[in-house]
Amino acid sequence: KAGVTQTPRYLIKTRGQQVTLSCSPISGHRSVSWYQQTPGQGLQFLFEYFSETQRNKGNFPGRFSGRQFSNSRSEMNVSTLELGDSALYLCASSLVTARTEAFFGQGTRLTVV
């Protein structure tokens, strides 16, 4: 059974640009959640999607958005990038909810210059 796939693995963007990250969950999993990991703030919850609907949202500005498609694949978008958005972005998939068990991808390392 294939694991969670995140693409791309590494990304370098310039301040002000926007970026889209992709996550393919484990087959059969309907919940996808996203996290930002930085040395200063640790692991922070961004949002969770279930059956194409955003079910939960963390405390991030509106520049951070996401969506989920009918095949459960998810994308997150960050617009007007800031230097502080440099982080490891992790996606996790779950059968129903990450709040019982989540399977994580390897992450996308975003560097904003």
Next chain:
Amino acid sequence: SQQGEEDPQALSIQEGENATMNCSYKTSINNLQWYRQNSGRGLVHLILIRSNEREKHSGRLRVTLDTSKKSSSLLITASRAADTASYFCATDAENFNKFYFGSGTKLNVKP
């Protein structure tokens, strides 16, 4: 602020020794999970303990939960160099419908 805080922030032990790390949280929870993260990679789920459970075992792992103190501990027995990683607790906060990670404990097991 984060729901969970872990202690110690870093721990260095010799192979074969036991490692204990603690997690404290602020609000009532439905369950608590422990995850492991190898440097710069994704997290791996280790164990989940529900709020009505006090202790759980999985291989060399032993997790305890004290809801009156709002704390949990993860014990790794007979540690190996391969256990070197960061360990995070994650809480499913009751009434908040959210999922919070602790700050993590960085474990170094010296061969």
